[in-house]
Amino acid sequence: MRATFALAWPLVVAQVAQNAINTTDVIMMGWLGPEALAAGTLASTFIMPFLVGGIGLVGAVAPLTAQARGARDIKAVRRFVRQGFWIGILTALVLVPLILQVRTIMGWLGQDPALAARAEEYTQIAAWMLFPGFAIVVLRSLLSTFDAARVILLVTLVGVAVNALGNYLLMFGNWGFPRLELRGAAIATILTNLAMFAALLSFVLTHRRLRRFHILMRFWKPDWQKFHQIFALGLPIGFTVLAEVSLFTAAALLMGRLGTDEVAAHAIALQCASLAFMVPLGVGMATTVRVGIAYGRNDRAGIGYAGWSGMTLGTGFMIVSCLAFLTLAPFIVRVFLDPTKPENLNALALAATFLIVAGIFQLADGVQVVAAHALRGISDAKVPMIVAIVGYWLVGLPVAYVLGLVVGWRGVGIWIGLACGLAFVAAILLARFAWRERLGLVKIVI
Known part of the structure; x- marks a missing residue:
C-alpha cells in the first residue's frame, strides 16, 4: 500500500495539473468572447479522440518497461522506449493529416460553417502538438517505471505556468507580442508540450540512474520485435480509452436534444466527476507499473498485492467522493453558476441531481479504471477492450437512450445509463483480475 501510494500521488497531482492546462485554455478562450x-x-x-487514442497506443510502453525492470533486462528497457518513440512519431504522422481536415469533417457533421472555420484556425497549428505529446507519454512511462514520478509532477506544474504565460502573450498580444487569438492558444500549446518534452528528456539523459539506458543510442535502428509488442498491446488499450471517451461524447449529444439547461448541467456534473476521476486514474498508472514489475520477475503473489492495493486505494478515494457528491451536490454546483440569477436555477437543480447519480457510479468508475490498468500490467488488453466496447456501447449507451429519451427520465436517465455501462465494465474486469490464474493470464515473460 505504501509503495503504491508513494508512486501514485505524484501521478495523481500531475493528472490534475494536466487537466489544469486544458482548463486554463478554456478560461482564457472565454476572455476572447463566446464565439x-x-x-x-x-x-x-x-x-481529443485522436489524442487519447494515440496516448493509449503509446502508453503500452509503461507495462512493458515495468516488466523489463522486473526481469532486470536493461537492454529491453532501452528498446521499448526507443520503439515507443517510433510508434509515437508514426501515429502522429497518420493522425495529423486527419485532424487538418477539421473544416471538411465538421461540414459533414452539420456544424456551423463560420464556427468550423474558426475551429480550423486552432487545429491547423495545435494538431502538431501530437508529436511532442506522444513523446512525453513515452518518457512518463519510463520515469514512472523507475520511481521518478515526482519529476513528472514538477514538469507538468511548470507546463501549466508556461501555457498560461504563452496564452497571455500570444492570444491577447501583451508585452509587444502579436495578438493571434485562437492561433496564439494553439502555438502556446505546442510550445508547452515542447518545453515539457525537453525537460523530461534532459532529466532522463543526465540522471545517474536513467542515463545508463542510453535511450537515444542507435535511435534510427528498427527493432521490429519490440515495435510489434508495443503495437499489439497498445492498440487495444487505445480502443478501450476511445470507447469510454466516446460514450461520454455521445451522452453530451443526447443531452443536446433535451435543451440548454440539461447541457449546462451535464457539463457541470461531468467536470466534477472528471476531477474526481483523476485520482483513481493516477492510482491506476501506478498499479500498472507495480503489477508489471511483479509480472516481469514472475512474482505471482506480488501481482496480487500490487493489483489489490491499487484497487483499494482507488476505490477508497471514490468512496469519499461518492459521499461528497451525495451530501454536498447542491453546494458544489454553485461554484459553476451564480445561484442569485433566476435563469440559472433550473440548470443548478439539474446539475445537483446529475451529481447525485454521478456519486453513485463513483465506485464503479474507480474499480474499472484501476482494474483495467492492473490487467495491462500483465499485458492483458484485448479482452478488456471487448468488455469496454460492449459495456459502454451495447449496455451504457442504449440504457441512456431508452431511459433518457424513450421512458422520459431525461438527463437523469442518461446518467443512469452511464452508471450502468461503468458498472458492467467494472464487474467483469474485477472478476477477470481475480481469476487471472485460472484464466491463464499470468505467464512467464521476457
Missing part, C-alpha cells in the same frame, strides 16, 4: 470559446471548445473536442 472564440465555442470555436476553441469545438476544436479541442475534435482533437
Whole structure:
C-alpha cells in the first residue's frame, strides 16, 4: 500500500495539473468572447479522440518497461522506449493529416460553417502538438517505471505556468507580442508540450540512474520485435480509452436534444466527476507499473498485492467522493453558476441531481479504471477492450437512450445509463483480475 501510494500521488497531482492546462485554455478562450470559446471548445473536442487514442497506443510502453525492470533486462528497457518513440512519431504522422481536415469533417457533421472555420484556425497549428505529446507519454512511462514520478509532477506544474504565460502573450498580444487569438492558444500549446518534452528528456539523459539506458543510442535502428509488442498491446488499450471517451461524447449529444439547461448541467456534473476521476486514474498508472514489475520477475503473489492495493486505494478515494457528491451536490454546483440569477436555477437543480447519480457510479468508475490498468500490467488488453466496447456501447449507451429519451427520465436517465455501462465494465474486469490464474493470464515473460 505504501509503495503504491508513494508512486501514485505524484501521478495523481500531475493528472490534475494536466487537466489544469486544458482548463486554463478554456478560461482564457472565454476572455476572447463566446464565439472564440465555442470555436476553441469545438476544436479541442475534435482533437481529443485522436489524442487519447494515440496516448493509449503509446502508453503500452509503461507495462512493458515495468516488466523489463522486473526481469532486470536493461537492454529491453532501452528498446521499448526507443520503439515507443517510433510508434509515437508514426501515429502522429497518420493522425495529423486527419485532424487538418477539421473544416471538411465538421461540414459533414452539420456544424456551423463560420464556427468550423474558426475551429480550423486552432487545429491547423495545435494538431502538431501530437508529436511532442506522444513523446512525453513515452518518457512518463519510463520515469514512472523507475520511481521518478515526482519529476513528472514538477514538469507538468511548470507546463501549466508556461501555457498560461504563452496564452497571455500570444492570444491577447501583451508585452509587444502579436495578438493571434485562437492561433496564439494553439502555438502556446505546442510550445508547452515542447518545453515539457525537453525537460523530461534532459532529466532522463543526465540522471545517474536513467542515463545508463542510453535511450537515444542507435535511435534510427528498427527493432521490429519490440515495435510489434508495443503495437499489439497498445492498440487495444487505445480502443478501450476511445470507447469510454466516446460514450461520454455521445451522452453530451443526447443531452443536446433535451435543451440548454440539461447541457449546462451535464457539463457541470461531468467536470466534477472528471476531477474526481483523476485520482483513481493516477492510482491506476501506478498499479500498472507495480503489477508489471511483479509480472516481469514472475512474482505471482506480488501481482496480487500490487493489483489489490491499487484497487483499494482507488476505490477508497471514490468512496469519499461518492459521499461528497451525495451530501454536498447542491453546494458544489454553485461554484459553476451564480445561484442569485433566476435563469440559472433550473440548470443548478439539474446539475445537483446529475451529481447525485454521478456519486453513485463513483465506485464503479474507480474499480474499472484501476482494474483495467492492473490487467495491462500483465499485458492483458484485448479482452478488456471487448468488455469496454460492449459495456459502454451495447449496455451504457442504449440504457441512456431508452431511459433518457424513450421512458422520459431525461438527463437523469442518461446518467443512469452511464452508471450502468461503468458498472458492467467494472464487474467483469474485477472478476477477470481475480481469476487471472485460472484464466491463464499470468505467464512467464521476457
